[in-house]
Amino acid sequence: NAGVTQTPKFRVLKTGQSMTLLCAQDMNHEYMYWYRQDPGMGLRLIHYSVGEGTTAKGEVPDGYNVSRLKKQNFLLGLESAAPSQTSVYFCASSYVRQGYGYTFGSGTRLTVV
Amino acid sequence: QQQVKQSPQSLIVQKGGISIINCAYENTAFDYFPWYQQFPGKGPALLIAIRPDVSEKKEGRFTISFNKSAKQFSLHIMDSQPGDSATYFCAASKGDMRFGAGTRLTVKP
Numbered sequence: 001n002a003g004v005t006q007t008p009k010f011r012v013l014k015t016g017q018s019m020t021l022l023c024a025q026d027m028n029h030e031y032m033y034w035y036r037q038d039p040g041m042g043l044r045l046i047h048y049s050v051g052e053g054t055t056a057k058g059e060v061p062d063g064y065n066v067s068r069l070k071k072q073n074f075l076l077g078l079e080s081a082a083p084s085q086t087s088v089y090f091c092a093s094s095y096v097r098q099g100y101g102y103t104f105g106s107g108t109r110l111t112v113v
Numbered sequence: 114q115q116q117v118k119q120s121p122q123s124l125i126v127q128k129g130g131i132s133i134i135n136c137a138y139e140n141t142a143f144d145y146f147p148w149y150q151q152f153p154g155k156g157p158a159l160l161i162a163i164r165p166d167v168s169e170k171k172e173g174r175f176t177i178s179f180n181k182s183a184k185q186f187s188l189h190i191m192d193s194q195p196g197d198s199a200t201y202f203c204a205a206s207k208g209d210m211r212f213g214a215g216t217r218l219t220v221k222p
Contacts (some may be wrong), residue, residue, distance in 0.1 A: 001137075004156070022140070022154065033210075035212075040122070040214050040215075041214060042117075042119070042202060042212040042214040042215055043212040044212075044214050045209055045210070046211070046212075059209075060131055060211065063141075090156050090157070092156075097208055098145065098206060098207065098208050099142075100145070101147055101159035101162060102157075102159070102210060104149075104156030104157050104158065105156050106154070106156050107154075107156055
């Protein structure tokens with residue numbers, strides 16, 4: 001099925017460990033986004049990309065890095081995980097950036113202990 | 114500081130009733146206002162959206178009402194069904210999409 005695929009679906013990390021979350025889309029969308037979802041906070045934008053090889057900071061970028069080496073993939077990295085990064089992470093993509101709905105993946109639930 | 118404020122946090126409605134969720138925004142540059150529906154364990158999915166040049170948009174049982182002067186918009190779910198039980202997010206966009214905190218809707222049979 002066409003859409004946005006996130007891996008892994010669940011992960012438990014120890015404080016200080018690193019990991020990479022992978023997002024893949026097969027809709028040929030130019031724009032991709034990483035959000036985190038926390039109770040009572042809605043979805044907050046971490047980083048986004050307007051095309052292959054480009055990335056930009058969102059609302060809450062500290063502690064995260066991203067890369068978009070291929071148009072279909074957008075990677076989110078945590079270099080040194082902290083308990084404050086415990087969250088559900090969603091990747092999304094869109095055909096255009098403005099005035100258009102996003103297609104979301106099913107999320108990655110990350111717990112940092 | 115949240116740019117899109119959503120209320121209520123949770124809502125319980127009887128089957129067949131009307132569910133109403135409200136949102137207010139601050140940035141007058143926003144020009145696209147979608148609503149997303151999220152079921153447990155799933156990502157948000159686009160439900161319905163409106164642009165500020167219209168005051169209302171209806172799709173089936175779902176209606177967005179938009180008040181540009183008050184900087185408010187709302188989602189109305191008519192004839193609410195147990196299958197509508199989900200978390201609903203409003204959002205506003207001018208480039209970046211900013212989301213409200215979400216409303217957990219429960220429709221009781």
